[in-house]
Amino acid sequence: xxxxxxxxxxxxxxxxxxxxxxxxxxxxxxxxxxxxxxxxxxxxxxxxxxxxxxxxxxxxxxxxxxxxxxxxxxxxxxxxxxxxxxxxxxxxxxxxxxxxxxxxxxxxxxxxxxxxxxxxxxxxxxxxxx
Amino acid sequence: xxxxxxxxxxxxxxxxxxxxxxxxxxxxxxxxxxxxxxxxxxxxxxxxxxxxxxxxxxxxxxxxxxxxxxxxxxxxxxxxxxxxxxxxxxxxxxxxxxxxxxxxxxxxxxxxxxxxxxxxxxxxxxxxxx
DNA sequence: TCACTATATAATTATACATGCATATAGCTA
DNA sequence: TAGCTATATGCATGTATAATTATATAGTGA
Numbered sequence: 001x002x003x004x005x006x007x008x009x010x011x012x013x014x015x016x017x018x019x020x021x022x023x024x025x026x027x028x029x030x031x032x033x034x035x036x037x038x039x040x041x042x043x044x045x046x047x048x049x050x051x052x053x054x055x056x057x058x059x060x061x062x063x064x065x066x067x068x069x070x071x072x073x074x075x076x077x078x079x080x081x082x083x084x085x086x087x088x089x090x091x092x093x094x095x096x097x098x099x100x101x102x103x104x105x106x107x108x109x110x111x112x113x114x115x116x117x118x119x120x121x122x123x124x125x126x127x128x129x130x
Numbered sequence: 131x132x133x134x135x136x137x138x139x140x141x142x143x144x145x146x147x148x149x150x151x152x153x154x155x156x157x158x159x160x161x162x163x164x165x166x167x168x169x170x171x172x173x174x175x176x177x178x179x180x181x182x183x184x185x186x187x188x189x190x191x192x193x194x195x196x197x198x199x200x201x202x203x204x205x206x207x208x209x210x211x212x213x214x215x216x217x218x219x220x221x222x223x224x225x226x227x228x229x230x231x232x233x234x235x236x237x238x239x240x241x242x243x244x245x246x247x248x249x250x251x252x253x254x255x256x257x258x259x260x
Numbered sequence: 261t262c263a264c265t266a267t268a269t270a271a272t273t274a275t276a277c278a279t280g281c282a283t284a285t286a287g288c289t290a
Numbered sequence: 291t292a293g294c295t296a297t298a299t300g301c302a303t304g305t306a307t308a309a310t311t312a313t314a315t316a317g318t319g320a
Contacts, residue, residue: 001212001216002153002157002215009222009226010215010218010222011148011149013222014147014153014214015149016148018143018144018146018147020141021278023132023140027132035296035297036296037295037297046279046281047297047298048281048297048298049278049279049280051298052278052299054297054298061221061225061228061229067287067297069288069296070286070287070295070296071296072298078221080221084214084217085131085132085140087213087214088143088144089132089136089140091143091210092136092140092191095191096139098191165266166268167266167267176309176311177267178309178310178312179309182268184268185268185269197316199266200267200316200317202267202268
């Protein structure tokens with residue numbers, strides 16, 4: 001599957017994607033390149049914070065950037081991120097649906113929480129997610 | 131792209147995948163269900179640590195588990211993880227190749243580090259990765 | 261019941277990281 | 291040059307998390 005030497009790098013990429021603010025930035029870039037200020041306007045974060053997230057995305061090779069006069073345009077460098085988000089999104093929805101489906105009628109029979117018996121403690125936070 | 135209510139959940143999933151040890155666990159499960167002890171043997175971590183990572187994977191819905199006698203078998207719950215790893219792996223390899231390709235003949239002309247001028251500081255850690 | 265094995269959890273420590281504020285740097289225009 | 295805008299960076303702080311050790315829990319069999 002993953003060459004041992006790649007594991008750390010692949011994990012790092014997942015980690016970079018594992019930040020809500022950075023996912024929102026990538027969404028903001030889905031329509032095309034945008035300046036830092038535009039992104040700051042789209043999201044409601046402060047400029048230094050967005051800049052730092054952009055630097056992290058850039059280092060990971062997920063976005064590219066180009067200066068134009070006084071502004072810097074960022075853009076998505078590898079569209080695979082959208083594919084990834086789509087897959088994870090669907091998978092997450094499946095999981096949430098699965099939790100809700102079984103949450104009602106299960107009891108805790110043995111010590112270890114199997115998938116079904118573990119549901120009840122998590123579903124609460126998932127209501128209305130889809 | 132991602133519904134706003136989903137962003138946090140999707141990010142959490144990426145984050146769960148963004149840990150080398152957990153990726154290795156998923157790899158160990160690629161051939162089929164395995165007990166905790168078997169996984170501990172495959173990787174070289176200690177048992178409590180592996181158990182905690184397994185719990186995190188379980189909570190994220192990425193693995194399932196089933197007790198059999200005294201042992202607990204874990205298995206991959208959603209094969210999408212392999213697709214994700216494959217995509218990220220390829221993307222990472224592309225990025226690494228891109229870094230190496232341009233690393234040699236670039237100079238720093240302006241203050242902002244564009245993709246090419248930023249390469250030199252990163253390529254060192256990527257030698258021999260593919 | 262007791263001993264044994266397998267797994268999970270609690271407590272601790274160290275480290276990574278996101279955030280916010282202040283400030284520095286780069287480019288533009290006059 | 292000075293003054294302005296846009297972006298990046300340094301620093302401090304709080305929080306999340308991975309790893310380690312010790313211990314608890316669950317299941318098996320005598």
